[in-house]
Amino acid sequence: MFLKRPYTALLFVVIVLASACSAKFTRLQKKGTTEEKYKAANDYYKKGDYYKAGLLFEEIIPLLKGDSLAENAQFYNAYAQFQQKQYSMSSYLFKSFYATYANSPLAEEAFYMYAFSMYKDSPNYNLDQTNTITAIDALQTFINSFPDSKYAANCSEHLIDLRHRLEQKAYEKAKLYYKTSGVTIANFKAAVVAIDNFQRDFPDSQYNEELANLKVQSQYELAMVSFENKQKERYTDVLKFYEEFVDAYPNSKYIKQGQKAYDGATKALEDIAKQEQRIKELKAKQAEEAAKADTANKG
Incomplete structure (x- = not known):
């Protein structure tokens, strides 16, 4: 019974700290300036709190149009979604970034991450393979556009994997028709x-x-x-x-x-x-x- 008390106290401290952090984040959302939110979003991202980082980035991106910070905000917002395994959203955001900042030093990486997000969003072979076909197209387009990229080898490996899924799907389909x-x-x-x-x-x-x-x-x-x-x-x-x-x-x-x-x-x-x-x-x-x-x- 006495051994439980330290753990109860520790749990209480954790709850208090979590509540304080939550209150601080809520105040930031309601009353923080765009600059404060941008800084906090980057800090949350570096700490690995991609959910809060993403929320703040989404809030401030419309307010940063024309600002020099807009490029980084959009780029890291896409990564924040990727880190949360929201691959459909991250693929959309990376693709939008590339379309908007095609001349950016980050453009090549964004295009790769668009294709990689599509790859991650591709289902197992026994499910509908529409996303797989889209991912193959994205990966092949990246290789064609950036043949000397450091990401090209990864794309080739992903293509082999995805094509094998299509092969497995087609094989099972043919056998099912026969059965x-x-x-x-x-x-x-x-x-x-x-x-x-x-x-x-x-x-x-x-x-x-x-x-x-x-x-x-x-x-x-x-x-x-x-x-x-x-x-x-x-x-x-x-x-x-x-x-x-x-x-x-x-x-x-x-x-x-x-x-x-x-x-x-x-x-x-x-x-x-x-x-x-x-x-x-x-x-x-x-x-x-x-x-x-x-x-x-x-x-």
């Missing part, structure tokens, strides 16, 4: 299209071998459930996709699975060819009989 393709014909077709797009967009991906096989499987299953007038063309594509797969990955662990689809498609095409031949012969016979009947009628 759900039993639902509708549209899903079989979507799986093939998604894999085609993946192969085009990520020609060196580690997933291409697996997806090349899934493309064969998807096309084969699509052909099997298609209407008769579509089957010949779609079974023929199975053979084409399998041959492309084998040429690219002759020692693949998926060869047997692909071969099974290839054999099934070959057998189906043979049956179709036989059916077409029977129909052709039947039509020829009908035409012959019609010609005989016509001759007999004329006689």
